[in-house]
Amino acid sequence: MTKDDFYVGYQDRAPVSVGGTMRRVAVALIVVAVALAAGLTAEQDPFNDAVFEFLEVKTFEGVLRSDPVPMLEVTRPSSEGASVSSYLLVKLGKHGADDLVDGREGQRARIDGTLVYNGAVTLIEVADGGVEILDGTPSSRAEPARRLLGSRRLVGEIVDSKCWLGVMKPARLKTHRACAINCIAGGIPPLFVVTNGDDADVYLLVGSDGRTVNAEVLDFVGESLIVTGDVAMMGEWLVLSAEPTGFTPAAP
Template sequence: MTRKKDDSFFVGWADTPAPDRRFFLRAGIGLTVGSAVLAGGLAALQTPPGTGSWNQGAIREWRGIVTGTPYAMLRTLDLGGGPRTALLSCLGKCGVAARLGSLAGKAVVITGSLIQRGRHSMIAVNEMGEWIREDDGPADPSLVFPDPEPLGSISLAGEILDSKCWFGAMRPSEGKVHKACASLCIRGGIPPAFFARDKGDRSALMIMVDNGRSYGDELLPFIADPVRLSGELVRADDLLILDAPITRFERV
């Protein structure tokens, strides 16, 4: 058998034959383009991490009336747009309701940094110093916490998550990847929240209570899992509150 003169033959120390160079060039371009398309497609399928933000260095004073029931909250004018409610937390995975003491219900000055996502706000108090003190001035009557307005019974499917991370302390702040973090936050006293989204992509976040009180460890097994629950929905001005007993939870 005779070999054609234009047949290529691989020699390790010689130049790569032209047909092989063309093959490797095309294969490299194809793999690069294919990987980019695959990466873009996978990224598009991911849940958006949210628009929350937290500048821990932007520490300032916030004035208003504070309460520890059912969770630590400050009613203030400092967020703009009239009286608004900011949940309170420590810098880490803990709430501060137990530290309010005799200041609950009074006009106070709180030092901390703002965690914010849209109209949802939380103040992480500056524990490095005196983070709360009674205000010398009189309390603004408009900052008294309003009586809850009943909105009726409701049944929803969604996810239980911790409000601090969802507001902007961490991204992503929902789903299985955040289950361990959310469990630690809620166990430490961070207010739990229920996030629901309907088929029209409308969504709502509700602070969760059990008969008007904060939950205990019985909530932990349901965190970050798809659940359906039913309860009473109330509005406390700019806060939606979902009062749902643990007996009305079911996995979906």
């Protein structure tokens, strides 16, 4: 710097040479920052194509089920005749819907809520006060409750069903761990997700005796695990019955 180059910030103008240097530095910094932004955002890992119909409340009619987790059994017309779908039920926020189905097993209800779906499985986020009992007479299940597929040893990750099915993306691994723990602790059914490239098999996770295991799996959420248990098909849902005491970490 020569004497003429000396920069004093509170003066109105910088020396010409200093101003020129600063213009070049500012442009270079902005170009590098923008290039970094483009690279970092383009290089993000893929997001799944799950859907959360945020702010879109729809009305559903069906039969309330509490086994193995709160669900609404809905009859849907199709070209091959009527079919039955079981939609998971959760409440707003990070709260499960156990209290909405307690004592209402098999009752016919109308539910206002928001659809969340990922692949073949669907969840309804029930709106506040969104349950209306249409018929208090319990009805039996429309199809056999479970079809046993056998024992399996699976490598995957425990996630919460609400976020995984579309409320949050991504809804797995370390960055989502605290959220998933809060959701599962709040009663939202846990899922065991086995990823294979872009595909994922999704299992409703319950204890070997069919009990809910939310409190027992909190320590394992968001980590790669080996889980051995019995797998059954229940409607469109795969149900994995396994004991959390047998969960073991998988090699990274």
